[in-house]
Amino acid sequence: MQSEVNGIFVAAHELKAPLSLMRQLALSLDPNNPTEIKEYQAKMVTVSERALRQVSDLTKIARLEDGLFAMEPVAVRGVCDEVTSELKYLFRSNKKQLRVKYSNHQKLVIANRDLLHSVVYNFCVNAIKYSDSSTTSALTVSDHQNGDASSVRILVRDFGPALPKDIYYKLVHNQLEAPTGISFRPDSSGLGLYIATKFSRFMHANVGAIRHRDGTSFYVELPVSNQGTLFA
Amino acid sequence: MSRKPPLVFIIDDDEMFADCLVAAIKKGNKSAKVQTFKNAIDAMNSLSDPLPDLIFLDILLPGPDGFTFLNEITSYTDTAKIPIILVTSLELPEADLSIYGIQGILNKESMKPSEVTEYVKRYTN
Numbered sequence: 001m002q003s004e005v006n007g008i009f010v011a012a013h014e015l016k017a018p019l020s021l022m023r024q025l026a027l028s029l030d031p032n033n034p035t036e037i038k039e040y041q042a043k044m045v046t047v048s049e050r051a052l053r054q055v056s057d058l059t060k061i062a063r064l065e066d067g068l069f070a071m072e073p074v075a076v077r078g079v080c081d082e083v084t085s086e087l088k089y090l091f092r093s094n095k096k097q098l099r100v101k102y103s104n105h106q107k108l109v110i111a112n113r114d115l116l117h118s119v120v121y122n123f124c125v126n127a128i129k130y131s132d133s134s135t136t137s138a139l140t141v142s143d144h145q146n147g148d149a150s151s152v153r154i155l156v157r158d159f160g161p162a163l164p165k166d167i168y169y170k171l172v173h174n175q176l177e178a179p180t181g182i183s184f185r186p187d188s189s190g191l192g193l194y195i196a197t198k199f200s201r202f203m204h205a206n207v208g209a210i211r212h213r214d215g216t217s218f219y220v221e222l223p224v225s226n227q228g229t230l231f232a
Numbered sequence: 233m234s235r236k237p238p239l240v241f242i243i244d245d246d247e248m249f250a251d252c253l254v255a256a257i258k259k260g261n262k263s264a265k266v267q268t269f270k271n272a273i274d275a276m277n278s279l280s281d282p283l284p285d286l287i288f289l290d291i292l293l294p295g296p297d298g299f300t301f302l303n304e305i306t307s308y309t310d311t312a313k314i315p316i317i318l319v320t321s322l323e324l325p326e327a328d329l330s331i332y333g334i335q336g337i338l339n340k341e342s343m344k345p346s347e348v349t350e351y352v353k354r355y356t357n
Contacts, residue, residue: 013321016321016340016341017246017321017340019341020249020321020340020341021246021248021249021252021340023341024249024252024340024343024345025248025252027344027345028252028255028256028345043248047248093247093248094247094248095247129245130294132270133270160294161294161295
């Protein structure tokens with residue numbers, strides 16, 4: 001019950017930021033300045049879309065057990081292209097940059113397209129929040145081999161404050177059972193990471209992080225779908 | 233002799249929110265020079281001559297938080313006099329923060345741009 005209450009508190013806190021910003025943008029609008037109206041309108045759309053996605057992700061978490069999210073072969077690059085194109089404006093308006101590098105030969109993974117989209121989206125939004133303006137975050141997709149198991153790794157590297165050690169150990173030991181409280185990283189409840197972890201686990205994917213002295217890399221490793229070989 | 237334009241600091245890691253504050257500050261004083269910082273360390277490093285006339289400070293920041301900044305700024309006699317307005321979504325009791333010389337608290341959820349403008353008029357004109 002306590003963790004449920006904490007979860008609601010954290011989700012509410014996380015949604016307060018975009019709503020407060022929307023309100024402030026609306027109040028700041030000068031009706032006599034058409035250029036400003038256009039600029040503020042674009043900002044409001046971006047901020048509201050981000051909040052809507054968060055609400056939508058929370059709804060999905062509540063319904064994960066309902067069997068609504070079928071696993072299927074998914075083209076990784078397609079999902080990453082969708083996310084980066086969706087976030088192009090958000091990166092630009094925050095004066096941040098993202099470099100995308102595909103070096104994977106395996107094209108299909110076993111995943112749910114919607115959930116994978118959310119995982120990559122949350123990693124990228126995290127990079128927007130925590131990277132310094134002068135740095136360029138990176139989204140890298142590469143092949144991985146662990147014994148007989150082949151997987152594709154999607155990794156997002158940011159350059160900002162390093163992930164706190166306690167959260168890092170919780171993540172790598174699969175103990176991230178709830179959002180981590182507002183002191184985790186500033187202006188964040190860790191909700192995005194919690195959502196990404198929850199969705200990754202549902203897809204039987206391996207989720208993790210690499211601590212760097214000048215930032216953090218978050219990654220998800222998804223099993224390769226052999227269905228692609230049927231077309232070969 | 234012309235008077236130097238007033239200097240206002242904004243310390244907030246939410247760039248879009250900081251942009252809203254800049255617009256409101258400019259409405260309060262067109263000649264004000266506004267400097268925006270995303271973290272407390274950069275702001276602390278910039279606390280040299282000329283000192284800001286007014287600071288708008290968020291609490292949840294990357295690295296050292298707003299309270300660390302307040303502790304630092306109040307430990308020097310020259311910077312301790314700078315009026316500070318907290319702009320935060322945390323619910324903070326104003327009375328408990330009086331030791332930091334806080335001149336006002338604006339709640340991000342309920343504040344109006346005109347309140348920012350008022351503070352700028354009060355402390356920079």
